[in-house]
Amino acid sequence: MNYNIALLKGDGIGPEIVDSAVKVLEKIGAKYNHTFNFTPYLIGGCAIDATGAPLPEETVKGCLASDSVLLGAVGGPKWDTLPGNLRPEKALLGIRAALELFTNLRPAKLYPALKGASPLRADIVEKGFDLMIVRELTGGIYFGERGRRDGKYGPEAYDTEAYSRMEIERIGRVAFETAMKRDKKLVSIDKANVLETSRLWREIMHEMSKEYPEVEYSDMLVDNAAMQLVKNPRQFDVIVTSNMFGDILSDEASQITGSIGMLASSSLGNTKRGLYEPIHGSAPDIAGQNKANPIATILSAAMMLRYSFDLSEEAKCIEDAVDRVLEKGYRTADLLGGSNETPLTCTEITEKILEEL
Ligand code: IPM
Ligand code: MG
Numbered sequence: 001m002n003y004n005i006a007l008l009k010g011d012g013i014g015p016e017i018v019d020s021a022v023k024v025l026e027k028i029g030a031k032y033n034h035t036f037n038f039t040p041y042l043i044g045g046c047a048i049d050a051t052g053a054p055l056p057e058e059t060v061k062g063c064l065a066s067d068s069v070l071l072g073a074v075g076g077p078k079w080d081t082l083p084g085n086l087r088p089e090k091a092l093l094g095i096r097a098a099l100e101l102f103t104n105l106r107p108a109k110l111y112p113a114l115k116g117a118s119p120l121r122a123d124i125v126e127k128g129f130d131l132m133i134v135r136e137l138t139g140g141i142y143f144g145e146r147g148r149r150d151g152k153y154g155p156e157a158y159d160t161e162a163y164s165r166m167e168i169e170r171i172g173r174v175a176f177e178t179a180m181k182r183d184k185k186l187v188s189i190d191k192a193n194v195l196e197t198s199r200l201w202r203e204i205m206h207e208m209s210k211e212y213p214e215v216e217y218s219d220m221l222v223d224n225a226a227m228q229l230v231k232n233p234r235q236f237d238v239i240v241t242s243n244m245f246g247d248i249l250s251d252e253a254s255q256i257t258g259s260i261g262m263l264a265s266s267s268l269g270n271t272k273r274g275l276y277e278p279i280h281g282s283a284p285d286i287a288g289q290n291k292a293n294p295i296a297t298i299l300s301a302a303m304m305l306r307y308s309f310d311l312s313e314e315a316k317c318i319e320d321a322v323d324r325v326l327e328k329g330y331r332t333a334d335l336l337g338g339s340n341e342t343p344l345t346c347t348e349i350t351e352k353i354l355e356e357l
Helices: 013-032 045-050 056-064 090-096 112-117 165-181 196-207 223-232 242-256 295-307 312-326 346-356
Strands: 003-010 035-040 068-073 105-111 130-134 145-150 154-159 187-188 215-222 238-241 264-268 276-277
Touching: 003 045, 003 056, 003 090, 013 035, 013 068, 013 295, 045 090, 045 295, 056 090, 056 238, 068 090, 068 154, 068 295, 068 312, 090 196, 105 196, 105 242, 112 238, 112 312, 130 165, 130 242, 154 215, 165 187, 165 276, 187 196, 187 223, 187 242, 187 276, 215 223, 223 242, 264 295, 276 295, 295 346
Parallel strands: 003 035, 003 068, 068 276, 130 238, 187 215, 187 238
Antiparallel strands: 105 130, 105 264, 145 154, 264 276
């Protein structure tokens, strides 16, 4: 089969890690007889430099015309002082909205080989954990009305959160279905003791839970959830939450696995086309130095094979190769913790993964 993939390398370490994932996909293509055609498009800071806009029209069109999208990361200090609507991050929100990708799946599992890299106490990580965050991605406060105005104490800024029944139901549906395919446990995380959007969210999740009697459903307040994640991550299977809470909790969930450099994500809508990206950022401090960990992007490419192209055997082949490389003790700098071993570079660990495919 032939698959057209739009590549959004972006900024910072984005190009390095996307190049690694492309090598992995090419090898998988050769092994299983698929052709992956890659077309690069600009996004983020590099797009601002080249065109003046963080998300050029051509990029949106190219993504819409592709079978799926692989993204590196966007942003960096060079563009940090631009006004909000011209920032690289705006492009990320924009492309998610343009492709109607309302679901963001962020799995966080502890690799046995990386237990030592987790900042959690040994007795907490001993038995491992494997959870899936289902984050709402195109609504809530990141997309609400915002601005500046004169307030009671003078000039002020505001952001607003709105969630419609439709938006909550559709993400809830994905979460319950995801739970059905896993351990059938779902925790919905909100701030219903304060926020009206959370109260509607909770009401709807409760209604939906009646349709899924097999799923063990519960609610948790977000502040408690932040604590529970470090106290006992094993209690979680699937988590469903709003855009902002999911943004925050997924960084926390990733760090307890050992490194944010490991975590993949997929953003999905109602079609097979998805946007796959590591959950980490553009790491400007190490950009261009061949130090980045490409695993999160490589695992994102595996998710693309599974969710967009229904190539689960090929996806598993990549995931197993990553497992073996870690089992053999190969580490990029982020995975070394305090040890003084010499880390592998981005291209070196990519080579190791290619050898295992
Ligand atoms: C993420 C990032 C983005 C988000 C930013 C860069 C807009 O933090 O993908 O988690 O908040 O979604
Ligand atoms: Mg984030």
